[in-house]
Amino acid sequence: MAHEVITSIQNPLVKRLNQLLDRKGREEQGRFLVEGAHLVEEALKSGAEVMTILYDNDRDMDPACRRAMANHPGDVHVVAASAAVLGKLSETKSPQGIVAEVTKIATDWADWVDKKMSADEDLLLLFLDEIQDPGNLGTILRTAEAASVDGVVLGKGSVDVYNGKVVRATMGALFRLPVFTGALPETAAQWRRNGGRLLVSSLQKDSIAYDEADYTKRTAIVIGNEGRGVCEDLMRQADQYVHIPIYGQAESLNAAVAAGIFVYEAQRKRKDQLR
Template sequence: MRSFEGYLGSVANPRVKEWAKLRERKHREREGKFLLEGVHLVKEALDAGWPLEVVAFDEGSGVLEQFAPYVEEACAGPGRSGPAWIPVSPDIIVKCSETGTPQPIFAVALKRPLDGAQLFEADRSLVAVLDGVQDPGNVGTIVRSAAASGATAVVLGKGTADLYNPKTIRSTMGALFHVPVLEADLDELLPQASERGIAVVGTSLQAAQSCYAYDFGARSVWLVLGNEGGGLSPQVAELVESNVTIPMSGRAESLNVAMAATVLLFEAQRQRGLQND
């Protein structure tokens, strides 16, 4: 049985410094890696078979008891299966964490870039397209709702918060491992979708058509969601085929973009589910 790699205790260790740099976007983009903090996210990644380089844990915390099956698999046989499991000091856990009271485990994960051509392969696709959604919590929640509603993918346009921002990742609650997410230039991608007969649908408070009257089941639909304050950018608004609104009988100026996305995605799921009965 293979043992763990050597204990790391100093935050000055070069390897630790490289991990800590992944808290910054420029280093994540350069290295093609990102951090996962906490028991839930690390388990979700392991269960999904996501490529992990390292799982670092506080050996004295007892957290590894929750990962016994994964450790057994990693340590079985003469070769390595999966990530390196490395015991580290509590100081290193804090150094590589964004939260004030971090859980005693984190992982270094590899990015899995996706090809935009994959978006056109699905029959009757349902895609959430984000145009300048800046809040990491909103982006993460939309990814979570997309995964829960059976959406085909999520597309992040320019100006949208980084998927691999620790706050975004926490907000996804592991859903980023279950729905494809890719970055793209919407000025290029949306015309390609329209040319293929895909309905590119925006959201607007001024739209005449209710989302409940729109037919989400007839063909592929891409839902385009705009910035929290300004909505869709003028360039993207011109590329939208039609707009829908979410009727509100109560008194509120508008819905949060993540809430609006959730309503629309699950309305599409409802319609498509009814058609499949």
């Protein structure tokens, strides 16, 4: 099947897609870019709204992406592009030969949580307070999805979840895990009014070790900013402070590592309760 061919970086489509490499462009267009065969395949298989795919005309399209596109419910504009065009749309040193334009995933927090609460589900959530490092956020989302966390709320002031490095670090988890952005203090207050508990990662003197905490029923674990930790507004709402003991000389753990330890311990406790 012949596809449109674009070889110039001055092409209007290329210029528009290039704007998606910046947060402002993503916010204005409501779309983002994913790069690489694995992520494009995951976007297609997840049912995400994939608008455009550009692949390297000299390499042809990855077979797995071609199969996933054949099963995708929507119409996808497919373009065979030159290496120069793909380089213009890439944030990596070595462009991976395929890029997709995807519509941002729109899920309303209030509607989502109301439905979950109405179904009386025992949710496990992560609240992330101003996570700044794209690699940290992507790794946290990947780990959360692997641990079957129900959803993640990303506080205002955090790195953009559609930042290219974040998207690549999720390894496709972004397409399977509900992720919301909002003002965390207000979200936490709503959560607690609906019977949810808030476990805040902190070294306060009354903090308990992560493996002593109760993660059953409706529980949200709060992970703080890499530098300052959890903000005061969230600290005041904590039902329990929890921490991960440090046995060596390090002052603290990386935020993504800490989140992984918490969510896997939470799932271990929740599984033990079902036995």
